Amino acid sequence: MHKNYRSFEAYLEDIYYDEMHQAIKNSILQKGRRSLDSYDVLDPSYIEVENIRVRSITFYGIEHRQIFFNATIQAEIVLKGMGKRDYEADRQSKWFILSFYGHLISGLRKVMIIDVRDYSKERFSKENALSRYLVPYLYSEDLDNEAERFLQKYYPEALENPMPLDMAELLDNMCLTMYYAPLPDNIFGRSYFGEAQVEVFEEDMIHTRTENIDVGTILVNPNVFFMRNIGSENNTIVHECVHHDLHANFFELQKLLNNDVISISCDVVEEYGKDTVGIDNALHWMEWQANVLTPRILMPLKTTKQKLNEILIRLQGEKQDLRNAEFLQLAIEELASFFGVSKLSAKLRAIDIGFEQAAGTFVYVDGRYYPPYSFRRGTLGKNQTFVIDEMNAFNVVKMSQGLSDMVYSGKVVYVNAMFCINDPQYVLRCEDGSIELTEYALENVDECCLIFDRTNRISKLYDDSFYRRCFLCRDVNAVNFVEAEYNPNYIDNQNAQERAKETAKIIAFSKEISEELMNMPGSFSRTLECHIKRRGITNEVLAERSGLSSRIISDYRNKEALTKELPAVMALCIGLNLHQFYAEDLILKAGHQWKMTHEHMVYRWLLVEHSDETLYQWNKRLEDAGLSQRLPSNKH
Structure with a gap:
């Protein structure tokens, strides 16, 4: 009967204990008695190895089912022999690294221990690296190269000339078999790495039969496309092919430890939890790899x-009466048809390969399409958008006083799933009372529409982006004067038509901040305490934003006599995103005066012009300014 194991370490310790024992003992004997350091036994005549424990495994290579890995071993070495006075005995705990070679196919076979050495911490190498579950490490910057590696291996002609992949040919090249099957509604595909009996559809896609399947079988749910409305059957098939290419070793390992594991099911899930651990985390990364490579x-x-x-050049001669956004949307639609993918998949790929203005095409929000729009290249930062669904629009207006004032005063209107300046140049009022963006606005949304930051969240309510993103609006305010909200991806939302309104806010804010500074405590510690409470954050959050430890922040709050170095105080200022006036007050209370040095001038420039940024951005600016000093400084 097959024995199950909780980990590969437990398996190795159980199955290969004798081999590890002999390898360690031979290594000790080959090095000679002088390699053993014992205070009691000076001349050992008896050496034994006991209580071998496999503490960790590092896989560092696999090729054609040949696997290489290092095992970190803890063992007790028993010595007996003449001591200073008589025959003595000694027991020592020693650590070793054993290098293994084997074949991972239908079990672990032809295992050899090819090296034994004393333990030392080894550097991680990303080259051919594998996780403890035999999932390869993939990095975002390498994804296109990895996709090319896949195609070079299974479909090389697709790298030479543009062509849609023939799924039957791809499956044949990979020696895989595919069936349509009545899978659960939330499962869009399933890959098998072992023999099984499954229910599959007949050719009429109505009746089913029981099929005995083998390793290398893919089941596809004809009713559920990859990532629901943004995928296609081709996405599902390639997604499963990626599992067979990259993750077969994962299942070989799991079958070795637990013979019941035979398949992986791919759920319709937009995002996995960030707190997954162990094998769940391995499955998370396998799905991420298949998702991004497909x-x-x-x-x-x-x-x-x-x-x-090619499409754009041809359309330029054929469609001269279209707006730029309409022209690009037509090209992406043709691109999707050519490669056999969904329009949204083609749109996202176009953005990914450098056509960033494709973000304005196929704008599908709250169950309807809106006209495509254009914007100036470089306007949007990472995870930013002009588009926001109606539910989120309501929420951000409710949460942001600045935006709320602009909306209810009529200065800004919600139109075409965007917040736009309410001006006849940009907003057209129809006879039925509805509003829409003008042709000019649609071609220049960066001039008239607000930009929103976005974060990932799973929700069926939000269908306006790839991973169901909801969009969070930053406060609309006079950013060069009013204290900024913490925003790591700040882009100015201001324009000339809002300046008059902002001036009134500046006057009100100047009175407010003046009164607050007059009422601030006289000590550094109490002032810091006041700002932390005013900003509504914890020591831990401030530690993450400032780079200082929670302990040091706690000391600063409670120990006035503690020395406060200027770089550390600057780190607190950016961690709290303090306005220049508050920051200079805190710096003065820390015992620092500005000097006419290059370093201090750059610090003041950061406080005046970049209080809305992050510690990382400040350090980049210090580097650009030629300063070796980096924030923060924890020399206490």
């Missing part, structure tokens, strides 16, 4: 750029 395989970088440019 569109890159279906639409390779080089040939997709080539094809999109």
Whole structure:
């Protein structure tokens, strides 16, 4: 009967205990008695190895089912022999690294221990690195290269010329078999790495039969597309192919430890929890890898750029009466049709390969499409958008006083799923009382519409972006004067038509901040305490934003006599995103006076012009200014 194991470490310790024992003992004997350091036994005549424990495994290579890994071993070495006075005995705990080689196919076979050495901390190498679950490490910057590796292996002609992948040919090249099957509604595909009996559809896609399947079988749910409305059958098939290419070793390992594991089911899930651990975390990363590689395989970088440019050049001669956004949307629609993917998949891939204005195409929000729009290149930062669904629009107006004032005063209106300046140049009022963006506005949304930050959240209510993103609005205020909200991706939302309104707010704010500074405590510690409470954050949050430890922040709050170095105080200022006036007050109470040095001038420039940024951005600016000093400084 097959024995189950909780980990590969437990398996190795149980199955290969004798081999590890002999390898360690031989290594000790080969090095000679002098390699053993014992205070009691000076001349050991008896050496034994006992209580071997496998503490960790590092897989560092696998090729054609040949696997290489290091095992960190703790063992007790028993010595007996002549001591200073008589025959003595000694027991020592020693650590070793044993290097293994084997074949991982239908179990672990032909295992050899190829090296034994004393333990030392080894540097991690990303080259051919594998996790403890045999999931390869993939990095965002390498994804297109990894997709090219996949195609070079299974479909090399797709790298030479633009072409849609033939799914039957891809499956044949990979020696995989596919069936349509009545899978649960939340499962869009399932890959098998062992023999099983499954229910599959007949050719009429109505009746089913029981099929005996083998390793290398894919089941596809014909009713559930990959990522629901943004995928296609091709996405599902390639997604499962990626699992067979990258993750077969994961299942070989799991079958070794637990013979009941035979398949992986791919759920319709937009995002996995960040707190997953162990094997759940491994499954999370396997799904992430399949998700991000699938569109890159279906639409390779080089040939997709080539094809999109070909389409754009041709359409320029055929469609001269279209707006830029309409023109680009038509090209992406043709690109999607050519590669056999959904329109939204093609849109997202176009953005990914450098056509950032594709973000304005196929604007689908709250169950309807809106006209495509254009914006100036470089306007949007990472995770930013002009588009916000109606539910989130309501929430951000409710949460942001600045935006609320602008909306209820009529200065800004919600139109085409965007917040736009309420001006006839940008907003057209129809006879039925509805409003829509003008042609000019649609071609220049960066001039008239507000920008929103976005964060990931799973919700069926939000269908306006790839991973169901909801969008969080920053406060609309006079950013060069009013204290900024913490915002790591700040882009100015102001424009000339809002300046008059902002001036009134500046006057009100100047009175407010003047009164607050007059009522601030006289000590550094109590002033810091006041700002932390005013900003509504904890020591832990401030530690993350400032780079200072929670302990030091606690000391600063409670020990007035503690020395406060200027870089550390600057780190507190950016961690709290303090306005220049508050920051200079805190710096003065820390015992520092500004000097006419290059370093201090740069510090003051950061406080005046960049109080809305992050510690990372400040350090980059210090580097650009030629300063070796980095924030924070924890020398206490």
